[in-house]
Amino acid sequence: MSASNKVSQLQNKIIQIKKELSEINKGETPLPEFIDTTNVLRSNEHLQKANEAKSTLLTAYEDYTTELENLISSVSKIRGNIASLKSRIKTRKKPIKKVKKRTVKRKTKPKSRRKTKSKTRRRKSRKSRR
DSSP, X not given: OOHHHHHHHHHHHHHHHHHXXXXXXXXXXXOTTSOHHHHHHHHHHHHXXXXXXXXXXXXXXXXXXXXXXXXXXXHHHHHHHHHHHHHHHHHSOOOOOOOOOOOOOOOOOOOOXXXXXXXXXXXXXXXXXX
């Protein structure tokens, strides 16, 4: 049985017990034509029924409260898990991108060196060009 289903059943039970208790309280008024002892006996029976209904109501509220506490603790655990996951994600290093392999050029034979050194050319200054 799911937690929300159990909570709704407990709510319905509480409503039903409250209705029963209000019915018990409506019908009980002392009648003046009876003698005092009869009225005391009737009120005693009424008090017993009312106490039983109130006890049942308290038990239902206790079950309801316990179930709500369980739900709240589950929610807080889930929140903690979410917070820890968020912190893990933030601190997590970005994955290293794979370097694509560069195409390797084939090496050719080195050019033969010149036996004589080449002359370095000087640039002509602008003045001399005119």
